[in-house]
């Protein structure tokens with residue numbers, strides 16, 4: 001298994017430039033890209049058919065002209081509609097336009113409804129601003145025609161770096177991209193617009209580039225750091241995770257998290273409960289133990305025992321001063337700590353204070369697991385919030401928001417959603433892609449926090465534990481499919497672990 005880098009458009013340009021500098025002409029790359037697109041088109045349309053190729057003003061359009069030439073040579077009836085006449089193109093795109101060598105109609109005259117396949121070569125990684133005017137209209141006609149669409153590199157109108165729609169965007173059935181995928185292929189809505197994405201090797205290397213290290217999340221990222229069980233060891237070698245319970249009537253979330261931690265392999269897991277909630281927790285727990293703490297001071301006392309090496313707190317704790325004090329006690333104790341839900345929302349409008357706590361020098365990782373609403377409330381909630389925090393919350397790109405919060409709080413951030421991003425304070429990130437819509441169910445996030453804590457209890461580093469937990473959680477949910485409830489996720493972990501660990 002190889003790591004799958006996701007290069008942004010600046011990094012892609014740099015990769016391109018280096019390849020050209022090392023002796024491969026840009027036009028050769030364009031010929032390879034166009035051929036890969038033509039091959040993909042032929043797989044979608046195996047019999048000779050009517051192909052409409054839409055070409056933009058830059059090199060993405062150039063790829064389109066090359067693909068059009070190859071498809072016509074292979075017997076398809078090809079129409080090319082372009083934003084600019086070939087005479088107005090420059091560089092490699094002009095050369096590709098001449099290679100096409102046949103008539104080009106204006107974009108406004110393109111008739112996607114009359115095609116068996118539409119090849120979208122309007123814009124790729126060079127999209128620089130929102131689309132307007134006739135391109136928006138042409139894209140609306142393509143999307144309305146209901147014909148299969150193959151996008152070259154990126155569905156036009158999708159920002160390759162953020163996955164956001166810039167004015168309008170093509171909805172493709174497939175996308176053929178070059179060298180490696182881009183963040184916008186994994187981040188929604190780009191992921192939905194791209195359809196199935198295939199990567200063509202055109203001789204451009206994605207390695208050794210400056211800038212953010214962003215990857216698709218997968219076992220290759222974290223399996224080497226996965227805790228291995230020592231055959232001669234015992235449960236005390238695999239850590240002891242503590243999960244904080246809410247009060248009576250709010251205890252289920254902690255038990256879900258605790259179950260996740262135990263299934264993830266923590267040697268011991270205890271729910272920390274108030275005396276008032278003890279009976280209800282006791283009625284539901286067997287392998288998971290309990291510790292009674294009625295206030296944060298008792299919790300601090302408990303944490304003088306360094307065998308408790310991982311903490312998870314937040315779900316169903318309640319929002320306010322009391323929860324802030326539990327969070328302070330947890331952070332002061334310097335254990336591998338997961339903060340979720342109310343542990344984050346309790347600091348709404350106090351982003352600076354929260355960050356000061358999280359940033360205090362510490363040995364063990366802090367993992368924050370907000371969804372978008374929790375991130376917004378934490379960084380831009382009502383109250384005295386710094387311009388820096390507000391700027392992070394307002395970033396259009398989910399990737400940038402996650403990386404921003406991670407740096408701001410010096411913590412690992414799991415920004416949850418269908419395209420969960422895990423970011424480190426140093427700026428590296430992974431984007432998850434094995435989830436399923438069924439994971440959006442009550443208590444699912446509680447289980448995730450527990451899995452992260454369970455892995456860290458076994459000594460897995462924070463970033464790897466978070467990325468691994470996100471992947472395993474999604475995998476267990478996706479395998480279960482329809483009818484999934486949060487309780488099923490921990491029970492799905494053994495099968496996922498068996499396949500991972502062999």
Ligand SMILES: NC(=O)C1=CN([C@@H]2O[C@H](COP(=O)(O)OP(=O)(O)OC[C@H]3O[C@@H](n4cnc5c(N)ncnc54)[C@H](OP(=O)(O)O)[C@@H]3O)[C@@H](O)[C@H]2O)[C@@H](O)CC1
Nearest residue numbers: 016029030057058059060123124125126127128129130153
């Ligand atoms: N990297 C590689 O290894 C390889 C890359 N290759 C291919 O090159 C593609 C990147 O090419 P690219 O840089 O020319 O950018 P591209 O997406 O064609 O668009 C730029 C043009 O669009 C214009 N424009 C921008 N926004 C606009 C808007 N909103 N509305 C209107 N116009 C707008 C912009 O004009 P300007 O901003 O200057 O006005 C410029 O004319 C890449 O996706 C891949 O397909 C392969 O050929 C081989 C190897």
Ligand SMILES: [K+]
Nearest residue numbers: 120123154156
């Ligand atoms: K495109």
